[in-house]
Amino acid sequence: MRFLILGGTAWLGGTIATAARHHGHQVTCLARGETGSAPDGVRFVTGDRTRPDAYDSVTAEDWDVVVDVSRQPGQVASAVAALQERAGSYTFVSSGNVYAETATPGGLESAELVGALAADVMEDMESYGEAKVACEQRVLEGFGTERSLILRSGLIGGPGDISDRSGYWPARFAQPATADGSVLVPDVPGLLTQLLDVRDLAEWIVDAAEDGTRGVYNVAGETVSLVEYLAVARFVAGHTARVVGVDPHWLLEHEVEPWSGPRSLPLWLPLPEYAGFSARDTSAARNAGLVTRPLADTLADTLRWERQRVINGPRRAGLSDADEVALLAALAA
Incomplete structure (x- = not known):
């Protein structure tokens, strides 16, 4: 073709x-x-x-x-x-x-x-x-x-994601900002995520062209809670220190942004207004041939890419080391 x-x-x-x-x-x-x-x-x-x-x-x-x-x-x-x-x-x-x-x-x-x-x-x-x-x-x-x-x-991630939304968490767990290895995370147990590996999206685009697939489809990764997502990111990074869950209202009061951008916590979204944002039905696409790899594979590959990456200037999403240390200190106080 x-x-x-x-x-x-x-x-x-x-x-x-x-x-x-x-x-x-x-x-x-x-x-x-x-x-x-x-x-x-x-x-x-x-x-x-x-x-x-x-x-x-x-x-x-x-x-x-x-x-x-x-x-x-x-x-x-x-x-x-x-x-x-x-x-x-x-x-x-x-x-x-x-x-x-x-x-x-x-x-x-x-x-x-x-x-x-x-x-x-x-x-x-x-x-x-x-x-x-x-x-x-x-x-x-x-x-x-x-x-x-x-x-x-949905949110596209994986190796090469310079938006930092998919790479921030495995990279943060691999290299905590704190001396004792503690990592600050949002405490939102009901929030769902659907990270889609860029390679899986690309593969299905080609497959769909070959098969003559037409129509409108939701395409996203497997649906997992943010709690599970963070656990997988922590596992692939080998993190064993303390995880500090923080109430979303406290984060907002301390000028931490949801989702992306400077001074943010990627993938976190306020509830209940965004409960369905990363939880859409993708059954039609999967029935039409979309196959997505396990989240652990995507995050492990992304972490390998992060370790080779040269970052010029601040990240596009996430907390700087100084911001995270300051927030944990404020929380402890």
């Missing part, structure tokens, strides 16, 4: 391109090339998706499948317009952020969506869900349900 990856030089796109190449397919990546190079064995075509001539170098060819991970509705609209007569199908990696309701676990693909972003450009992450809805609409308008695959992904 002939794959056209829109992107392919960054983490997710590059992993998809690598998976398709390993399956023996012909793979072309179209990107500006500013985030890196295309994987080995993959053809690279320079194209700036903000320009009207972005797709001129690929519209003279036919493609079996186009794969797009963009968050910008204007970019998706222009790609669909340029390629709808040249491509057999269009796979779009969307997000679980498209759903309007986040409090109830087990949400299906038929759940209500947030309103679509009216603009072509998403200016900030506050409108991420709305932008992804607009992108989905552009794909369906151009390729129809019979030629589209929309994947509403």
Whole structure:
């Protein structure tokens, strides 16, 4: 098959391109090339998706499948317009952020969506869900349900995750900030997580293209509580010191952020309003062939990558060593 990856030089796109190449397919990546190079064995075509001539170098060819991970509705609209007569199908990696309701676990693909972003450009992450809805609409308008695959992904992690959301916990347990090895964690026993290994997502995207899979699917990793997630991260790191569970209200009062960003605790979300955010029903995708590896395998591989990683500046998510030491001291006081 002939794959056209829109992107392919960054983490997710590059992993998809690598998976398709390993399956023996012909793979072309179209990107500006500013985030890196295309994987080995993959053809690279320079194209700036903000320009009207972005797709001129690929519209003279036919493609079996186009794969797009963009968050910008204007970019998706222009790609669909340029390629709808040249491509057999269009796979779009969307997000679980498209759903309007986040409090109830087990949400299906038929759940209500947030309103679509009216603009072509998403200016900030506050409108991420709305932008992804607009992108989905552009794909369906151009390729129809019979030629589209929309994947509403949960949190993607694994080796190469520079967002720090999947790597923070195994890395923190492997290298605590405190002298006695204590690690601060949020005490939220009812919170669920669904970390999806980037390699599993990429593999299923290629499998689905080969099988002619169409439709809209929730895609996420196995559903485990945050308590279990932290236990697995601790196990792969070999941590045996004290774990200090802290009430979420205390954390918020001390300006610790949920989920991601500076001075945060990754994967923690407030309850009950986010009880269903990382607990969506993925049975349709699994029935269609999605296979996800055990969480321990993902976190062990991520920790190996973290140990080889060079971090320039603060992490994008998590607590600095100084912040964690200060918070534990405040808690003890």
